[in-house]
Amino acid sequence: MAYTLVVGTRQWSSWSLRPFLALSATGAPFQTVVIRLRVRPPAPVTTRDLILQHSPAGKVPVLKIEDGGKTQTVWDSLAICETLAERHPGAKLWPDDANARARARSLSSEMHSGFPDVRDQLGMEFASTLPLPELREDTQKQIARLIAAWSDALEETKGDFLFGHFTIADCMFAPVVSRFETYGVPVPPLVRGYMDRVLALPAMAVWRKGAQEEIAAGIA
Numbered sequence: 187m188a189y190t191l192v193v194g195t196r197q198w199s200s201w202s203l204r205p206f207l208a209l210s211a212t213g214a215p216f217q218t219v220v221i222r223l224r225v226r227p228p229a230p231v232t233t234r235d236l237i238l239q240h241s242p243a244g245k246v247p248v249l250k251i252e253d254g255g256k257t258q259t260v261w262d263s264l265a266i267c268e269t270l271a272e273r274h275p276g277a278k279l280w281p282d283d284a285n286a287r288a289r290a291r292s293l294s295s296e297m298h299s300g301f302p303d304v305r306d307q308l309g310m311e312f313a314s315t316l317p318l319p320e321l322r323e324d325t326q327k328q329i330a331r332l333i334a335a336w337s338d339a340l341e342e343t344k345g346d347f348l349f350g351h352f353t354i355a356d357c358m359f360a361p362v363v364s365r366f367e368t369y370g371v372p373v374p375p376l377v378r379g380y381m382d383r384v385l386a387l388p389a390m391a392v393w394r395k396g397a398q399e400e401i402a403a404g405i406a
């Protein structure tokens with residue numbers, strides 16, 4: 187059995203970071219294939235051309251699972267995380283408690299389908315520090331919701347991560363942690379502590395090194 191995770195430019199690909207963290211948390215060995223984002227026509231080979239070689243959906247991340255001579259392709263960040271949780275129960279990628287698991291799934295789905303203004307105004311620039319732009323009212327409301335959601339979970343579980351130990355909910359929010367760090371979004375101490383623990387994860391350091399290399403190579 188072998189895993190290959192196809193991701194986008196690490197400086198920018200917030201969706202790719204999520205399953206990268208989940209896969210890293212399983213402890214399973216895997217290979218990472220990086221596709222350069224934002225290569226558009228008239229380039230002879232575009233980002234889209236390259237992604238279509240891996241998935242008909244035309245988006246990264248994509249997980250390829252080679253098992254017994256067959257290759258299973260899984261695409262979309264949350265579907266990949268769910269698949270990893272099923273395949274690696276020992277990694278406890280979801281909380282054990284059914285109520286906590288339902289909350290973790292709700293928060294993960296809320297992130298997956300929401301916060302459009304935060305994503306638009308505070309684009310992920312993983313290894314950079316940038317000035318905070320003037321925030322629209324909707325962006326401010328979404329930031330307040332993120333801080334409230336994280337604070338509620340941290341107060342309830344009193345753990346290092348949203349549901350005590352590291353779960354898919356933390357993977358789903360890690361790109362937002364990165365955005366808050368990049369743009370210096372003001373946060374209360376409880377959230378600051380959470381952000382520091384996410385930023386200090388070994389897998390985040392691996393991702394950061396990749397993003398720094400992309401910047402140095404002039405491709406991000």
Ligand SMILES: N[C@@H](CCC(=O)N[C@@H](CS)C(=O)NCC(=O)O)C(=O)O
Binds near residue numbers: 202233262298
């Ligand atoms: N809902 C998808 C979103 C994936 C997505 O939008 N990925 C972007 C990169 S972060 C992409 O592949 N863009 C294709 C392109 O730039 O051509 C997921 O959760 O995986």
